[in-house]
Amino acid sequence: MVKTGVKLIAKLVLCLVLLLILTGCSGGTEVNDLEIVILMGVEKDEATGDIQVTAQIVKKVALSQPSGDGGGESGKAYWNVSGTGKTVFDAVRMITHKTGNRLFVSHNQAVFFGKELAEEGLQEYLDFFLRAHEMRPTAMILITEVPIQDVMNAKPETENFPGINLTKLMKTYGFTSYYYKMNMKNFSSCLMCDSMSPVAPLISISTENGSRDINISGMAVFRKDKMVGSLSFEETRGLLWVLGEVKSGVIVIPSPEKKGLVSFEIIEAKSKVKPEIGNGKITFHIKIKVDVSLSEQMTDEILATEQKFKKMQNDIADAIRKEIMTTYEKSKKLNADIFGFGELLHKKQNGKWKIIKNNWEEIYQDLELDIDVEALIRKTDLLKKPVAAIERGNKK
Amino acid sequence: MFRYISRVIRYLSLKNKNENNGAVTVENNNEPICADLKRNLQMIKEVMRDSSDVTIHEFNFGHDRRFRGALVFFSSMADRQEIHENILQPMMFGSLMLKEDVDMDFTQVETIKRNLISVTDCQNISLVSEIMENLLLGATILLVHGSKEALAIKSEKRKTRNIEEPGTEAVVRGPREGFNEDVNANISLIRRKIKDPDLCVEKFVIGEKSQTDVYIVYLKRVANPKLIEEIRRRLNRIRVDAILDSGYIEQFIEDAPLSIFPTISNSEKPDKVVAKILEGRAAILVDGTPFALAVPMLFIESFQIGEDYYSRPFLASIMRIIRFLSYLISFLGPAIYVALTVFHQELIPTSLLISIAGGRQRVPFPAILEAFLMLFTFDILREAGVRLPKAVGQTIGIVGALVLGQASVEAGLISPFMVIVVSATAIASFAVPAQTDSSTILRYLFLMLAGIAGGFGIIIGLLVLLVHLASLRSFGTPYLWPIVPLNFYGLRDVFIRMPIWTLSRRPSAVIWSDEGSYSQGSGLMPAPPGKNEGNSERKERD
Structure with a gap:
């Protein structure tokens, strides 16, 4: 009995030793064997109809230099590498012909599509980015007005990687609320619902000051999966007011006595949209509450009086109303329900929605918007009076 | 799998034990001491032949020098000054001054003990084996010609360390004294902190060759009697040559000898050990080591240190x-x-x-x-x-x-x-x-x-x-108490330590009874005068 016991123990020990030897052969991958992808771009070769995918890969060698604070003399810590194939997946796998390692796309920050491709329609290209299990549906979707290679090669000044820089750019849209981040998941769910039109940021390159910097130039508007036009900054904020996505930003209005300009910082904005189906007319009651602070006055008027505050609050409300109406007019022209009014009807009044669903495009042209903006100036920050010479006439 | 391994190991150890049983021969020297001093000394010399530090001092005493006696001791262990001043001097010079008409029979050791020598801790012995035992404990043996008894006088002198700050458990705030190698000093450190007649100190002698003193220290009416009984049982089954450290005891009595987790805690600090005793645990002190053991041990004790309190x-x-x-x-x-x-x-x-x-x-x-x-x-x-x-x-x-x-x-x-x-x-x-x-x-x-x-x-x-x-269990206490099984009162002193005035009950998994479950009164939270008065009476102690 003892002998069999010893044998069993020996077997167990052997098993444990084997497990130790066999480690690494069962599903794990060392970081050394991964190529970390931080940006991807999809283009179409017009001549052959092939798809070209460009991936921005972290150049680990550049980072491992003892002195290396990521780049140094060689300049770039990333490598843009492309592959061509019949489908997106085919093209992605072709990239490994050049890298020698597996592409690791979990950390992919954004996917670029060229403007031309977007105008043709994105539907066929999106599938891979949502189906592959390593892909994150939170990767952003960006439309470029310039060739993808140009955007990917624009090295940011404060970051080593354009990919990381873009994430920062997208996270901080709230400073102005002039653009909006859009990720794969939200974009495709907009695409898949009955009426809503997705929007996505438009990227271009600015060549001011001699350097080439990535720059956001507006928002691309889609109808179904095809890009049909774009929104300017103010128009985008008009959209965000309704969506309730305005985080902060600057509202500039003329001062009450029209002597100069006054800027307000948006502290908080809330919106509430309520559809109402009346006799033959569909009305959307949009109620917006916005708190602002007086952040700058480029005039020597004394603004801290009750009447002037009331006047300015009304002016702010008017400015916001104007922004929203401009955006609505634009969307009517593009025939794209970017506000998601149709979806709102779908949610709130499902029965009636089913009847009007098929005519939504015509109905959209003829909606009534009842915009009620309630603006409140909360504070004037550190100054109450303008920084201006006091009139000393009385003393002299 | 582990159960199988442990079964195999147990089988092997049992087999070993059976084989050993025949080989163990216990020397039984149960011969009585005889009246002839020469013969007795001869016998001692025979046994201690190879020990050069045995001192045998023969002398005559009595006012007429007619009695013969001998002192036997290990010069390496005995306190010579004590022997000279309290045994030899009274016997040799003190007996000289006795008047002749005082006719005492100094062939009886009892008479010597009562009348002549001035020591407190001595014992009458009548077997040769007892002579050897006491000699090895550091006692001085007084043999008198004509007596069938001998006196074993405790005159042992030990060199020990001073009470120092222990190296393993340094504290910033709290008592800095630590145990040393002398178990009596260690017990005195405990007694100094618990001045209660309920504090019990039970002695065991373990180790065939080392004859090490092992003490169980606990608080009667607080510690669970079943726990003490179990410790006694486990200590009594230890059969080894020597106990050199409390670690030996720990490994012989622990609940889960094949687990990597210790089920018996140890400490060098009297305040820590006393705290455990006050919580209803029993401490095991071993002569020759500063490390005291405490049972039962809970897993969370590893994370509690004295300074927490x-x-x-x-x-x-x-x-x-x-x-x-x-x-x-x-x-x-x-x-x-x-x-x-x-x-x-x-x-x-x-x-x-x-x-x-x-x-x-x-x-x-x-x-x-x-x-x-x-x-x-x-x-x-x-x-x-x-x-x-x-x-x-x-x-x-x-x-x-x-x-x-x-x-x-x-x-x-x-x-x-x-x-x-x-x-x-x-x-x-x-x-x-x-x-x-x-x-x-x-x-x-x-x-x-x-x-x-x-x-x-x-x-x-x-x-x-x-x-x-x-x-895991440690002397019947679930190791993960109070987390498994969950005890909300016990959780007061696990991840956070609640203020000391809220911790009025002893850990119930250690006590296992209502008796002795309170260590302090309730409502002891300090408050401005007049607010909480009357509430602060001690709630049923013990």
């Missing part, structure tokens, strides 16, 4: 949470790092992954091998550092930190992140000294699991560990 509860609670976290880090650190970098790269923030990838680019080994190398090196450094003399110890630190740490990173052998992880792990493991054994072993086991199966491996390992911990 001596300082105010706020920082004490934070430090306790830090200790729990550092225990987790101490065995999970390298495992989690390996699991993340090899299996779950998508869980690491992008910028961090890029830095890790950059740091690892030149490392030729897989992450798990890298981790093993580093941990192994660290354990070598630690072992070397402990054993080396202090002067050389510093060199080890420099060689370890600079040469091995920095150079191996610069040479591209180890990635800088692994150095950070392993050092953090190493530091964390010292934050919980009571569980250093288990965390060191678990660190390697979990690293292996993480290398094989990543996060799944770690979770499986944690589950097995939890089941194992929940199955």
